[in-house]
Amino acid sequence: RVVVGTKVDEHHQNYVLAYNMLGGIRFCVSRVQAKIERELTEADFLSSSKHALGMNGDELTPSSKYDYKFKDYAPWVFRQIRTAFGIDPADYLVSLTAKYILSELGSPGKSGSFFYFSRDYKYIIKTIHHAENKFLRKILPDYYNYVLENPNTLLSQFYGLHRVKLPYGKKVHFVIMNNLFPPHRDIHRTFDLKGSTIGRDFREVDLEKNPRATLKDLNWLRRNLHLEFGPTKKEAFVAQMQKDVALLQRLKIMDYSMLVGIHDLERGNEENLRDKTLQVFQPGGSKAEEPQMRALARTPSKLEHAARARQLRETVNRERPVPMAQTIDKLPDESHRKSFYFYADEGGFRATHEDDHNGEEIYYLGIIDCLTRYNFVKKAEHFWKGMGGHESQISPIPPERYGERFIRFISGVTMSREQAGKVRFSNALH
Ligand code: ATP
Ligand code: CA
Ligand code: CA
Numbered sequence: 001r002v003v004v005g006t007k008v009d010e011h012h013q014n015y016v017l018a019y020n021m022l023g024g025i026r027f028c029v030s031r032v033q034a035k036i037e038r039e040l041t042e043a044d045f046l047s048s049s050k051h052a053l054g055m056n057g058d059e060l061t062p063s064s065k066y067d068y069k070f071k072d073y074a075p076w077v078f079r080q081i082r083t084a085f086g087i088d089p090a091d092y093l094v095s096l097t098a099k100y101i102l103s104e105l106g107s108p109g110k111s112g113s114f115f116y117f118s119r120d121y122k123y124i125i126k127t128i129h130h131a132e133n134k135f136l137r138k139i140l141p142d143y144y145n146y147v148l149e150n151p152n153t154l155l156s157q158f159y160g161l162h163r164v165k166l167p168y169g170k171k172v173h174f175v176i177m178n179n180l181f182p183p184h185r186d187i188h189r190t191f192d193l194k195g196s197t198i199g200r201d202f203r204e205v206d207l208e209k210n211p212r213a214t215l216k217d218l219n220w221l222r223r224n225l226h227l228e229f230g231p232t233k234k235e236a237f238v239a240q241m242q243k244d245v246a247l248l249q250r251l252k253i254m255d256y257s258m259l260v261g262i263h264d265l266e267r268g269n270e271e272n273l274r275d276k277t278l279q280v281f282q283p284g285g286s287k288a289e290e291p292q293m294r295a296l297a298r299t300p301s302k303l304e305h306a307a308r309a310r311q312l313r314e315t316v317n318r319e320r321p322v323p324m325a326q327t328i329d330k331l332p333d334e335s336h337r338k339s340f341y342f343y344a345d346e347g348g349f350r351a352t353h354e355d356d357h358n359g360e361e362i363y364y365l366g367i368i369d370c371l372t373r374y375n376f377v378k379k380a381e382h383f384w385k386g387m388g389g390h391e392s393q394i395s396p397i398p399p400e401r402y403g404e405r406f407i408r409f410i411s412g413v414t415m416s417r418e419q420a421g422k423v424r425f426s427n428a429l430h
Contacts (some may be wrong), residue, residue, distance in 0.1 A: 008103065017166065021174060025096050027070065027286070044075075049071070050071050051070045052068075065259050082159050085151065095118045128173050131373075136371055149420045153240065156366065156367065156370055157178040158177050159178070160176040187263055191259070193399070193410065194216075200218050201218035229416060244367055245407055253373060257368060258367055258406070263362040274327060348364040350363075
């Protein structure tokens with residue numbers, strides 16, 4: 001969705017990186033999907049496979065414009081995770097297989113990570129630090145078990161973990177995850193909420209320059225906003241959040257936030273934020289070749305690996321540009337999400353009134369940035385900051401309390417419009 005972001009074309013400084021990331025994903029995903037399903041073993045969680053991809057493609061390796069090395073972490077585990085989240089392997093390949101990623105959101109956070117959207121906005125590629133990569137591998141068995149038992153989790157859905165090594169030796173680690181925001185709906189306001197107040201204020205005057213900015217806790221409170229859910233949805237939402245946070249606490253994770261995108265149904269898509277000038281490149285050019293991609297992903301056991309590689313290469317080499325405006329309306333197929341409670345209303349979670357009837361907004365929300373471990377650095381920071389203000393105002397507090405504060409804040413602002421009105425009224429009386 002998102003107008004923000006720059007198209008990654010030949011002239012973009014990260015073009016080679018993006019190109020290689022996609023080439024590697026295409027290669028690795030079709031490789032693992034080509035095999036007959038089997039039970040996971042403990043070794044699958046630790047395994048990784050390295051591939052030299054490049055200009056001299058052979059029967060097994062589709063050729064690429066550049067030479068690079070690509071590492072695929074725990075391919076079998078992520079294959080299962082994708083299945084658990086209802087990701088169709090063919091859709092996944094089709095979305096990510098374009099040689100050109102459509103847009104880059106250059107490092108919106110302080111961490112230095114880069115974000116890339118797949119051409120249909122369904123997936124986000126986030127570059128991560130080596131430490132985050134190591135950490136995700138370490139917690140992968142816990143994460144895996146958890147998401148299989150809790151398909152309705154609000155946590156970031158990790159679909160793949162990879163590393164690309166560029167010719168001059170630079171290693172870039174990245175994850176592929178769900179884009180919480182829909183391709184087909186304007187998001188009128190975005191908030192990143194942690195339940196902290198320190199440094200959690202986006203300067204309101206800067207909103208004029210950047211009306212789509214992601215706002216924070218203090219901006220939320222200043223507007224007296226609520227996640228407007230009637231009793232049924234509130235209960236389900238808070239219960240899921242508590243479960244999710246309990247996992248994060250157990251894994252000693254902190255610094256995560258609840259990302260909330262609000263779509264106001266009355267305003268609809270009037271602003272039409274979609275950038276019509278954006279052009280994307282589709283592999284194989286069109287719907288016409290999609291069946292081929294689907295065959296590649298779906299009936300693998302019978303296909304010879306070499307034949308698959310050749311077919312894939314042919315498909316990919318035939319790419320041609322398709323204007324964004326023509327493709328986007330066909331792309332937002334959120335049907336796979338229908339069975340996931342918090343993403344069932346057009347990819348989001350519809351607001352409800354006190355009587356549980358539908359409200360005026362759709363919320364697109366989830367818990368993001370959950371790969372920061374409460375480590376030595378954070379402890380040191382806690383020590384120094386702890387000398388000053390009150391703990392509830394300091395962000396780097398230990399995971400237990402971070403989680404409690406997070407739950408308190410988010411559940412505290414979750415209430416129907418009617419209930420919020422009453423609260424305001426009773427506050428005014430005191
Ligand atoms: P920092 O550590 O400084 O907070 P970061 O680089 O780790 O930054 P995140 O906090 O993961 O970045 O995300 C930064 C912003 O990117 C979010 O506030 C949100 O606007 C957007 N974003 C991140 N993940 C998603 C997602 N899954 N769906 C939609 N938008 C996302
Ligand atoms: Ca963050
Ligand atoms: Ca981070």
